[in-house]
Amino acid sequence: MLGSGSGQLAPALARCISTSTSAANAAPALASSGFLTSIFGMGGSRVDVPLSERLPAVTEPPRSSAPATKPTLQTSSLASGVKVATIDTVSPVSSLVLFVEGGASAETSSTVGASKVLEIAAFKATTNRSTFRLTRELEKIGATAYCRAGREHVAFGVDAVRVNTREALEILTDAALNARYPYWEVRDSLDTLKEQLAAQLKNPVTTVTEVLHRAAFDGGLGNSLVVDPALVDGFTNESLKEYLSGVLAPSRVLLAGVGVDHADITQLAGPLVSLSGSAPAPAASKYVGGSMNVIAPTAPLTYVGLGFEARGGAADAKSAAAAAVVKALLDVARPTLPHDRREHEVFASVSPFAHVYKGTGLVGLIASGAPGKAGALVDAVTAKVQSVAKGVSDAQLVHAKALALGELRAATATTAGLAAAVGSSVLATGKFSAAEAAAALQGLTAAEVSGFVSAMVKSTPTFVTYGNLSSLPRAESIAKRFA
Known part of the structure; x- marks a missing residue:
């Protein structure tokens, strides 16, 4: 049934009908014959309202306005010692990233390639969730998860709509800090990694970039990020856990967020990020x-x-x-x-x-x-x-x-x-x-x-x-x- 909105729709329909010559000739006839009256319950008088003006009796929707001041960085530390850095924006999307200082520069002879393995093995089974459940929960809240390795850090990230920030934070911390890394998932990740590394090293620019770092730096920055696929043949889930045990310390972890409220994230992350212990600061690399x-x-x-x-x-x-x-x-x-x-x-x-x-x-x-x-x-x-x-x-x-x-x-x-x-x-x-x-x-x-x-x-x-x-x-x- 047509309700009170019909009173607002009739003038708009009359104006739409009058946009062509034939319709313009037909509109008075429709109005005089009571067509509009019989359908919309109103007279057939024509309302001429320019498109630049609002229709009568139509309430304008509220308009959002830009913030008076630009969003600024806010930082604090959790009770565990983990740092939190956020920027609150008006975006409907929030992004949460857990940074672990280390990356390829923290790898040793027994953990070569660990940071690249994490890119593929991350966001799978944890002590609280199976891989299937974690994947379905990400889908349910419309979130995307990723892990990216660099020379100085590894970043675990989740992007979600702002209303699901709390769920995204809980999944992120669980996947990054409570991962189980069973041997069969690491084994499957290695197969995928070898294919990716072989494809990347076919690009001479990638090879030259890796060799440039090896020749330029004495220290962790001299480690290869894109390693030879043969170097990860003997890699196991124990190698991955050994690497993580050396970098997952409160002093080397940072939670970054954009499009989130700093006070809310700090309060929520407190019980979720329950890291303890200490790890030595990464050794400085020297250019040689x-x-x-x-x-x-x-x-x-x-x-x-x-x-x-x-x-x-x-x-x-x-x-x-x-x-x-x-x-x-x-x-x-x-x-x-x-x-x-x-x-x-x-x-x-x-x-x-x-x-x-x-x-x-x-x-x-x-x-x-x-x-x-x-x-x-x-x-x-x-x-x-x-x-x-x-x-x-x-x-x-x-x-x-x-x-x-x-x-x-x-x-x-x-x-x-x-x-x-x-x-x-x-x-x-x-x-x-x-x-x-x-x-x-x-x-x-x-x-x-x-x-x-x-x-x-x-x-x-x-x-x-x-x-x-x-x-x-x-x-x-x-x-x-x-x-």
């Missing part, structure tokens, strides 16, 4: 530099990786900002940076990188070219770094800063991305502010960038090659170019 060669005679291209230390790392806001800008300046393939033509036709591809860690970092580029032009490829790579060290034009700096700011905004545009940025930054520096990071980028001058690169190239270079290396110069000659 060096060279390594990976011989692949049948490779269609030769790859050259050249990197230098970014001193200060994430702990130094200016250094981290300069590293991001230098990465953009080294990318000669980007058409957005002003240049007349490609500086070196020997480049088949160019992949600049800026890996910023706690207290240190690695900045440089990986380039590829034809095997017969390997010597010219090395010359082109070193010349590109030297050109940035000599000076940067204002136009180049403006575009490079815009690219770096774009990457920062893209990384923090979603609740999950912002939660990841909050967790990794608070673990490394004890604080996080996207506004401060953006201000550090925008405040860089050409002189500061050139000074950063000049100091960077004075460190021992890290030089890695992959492919047919018959025509490459010796590593000693590379180091002399930056002496």
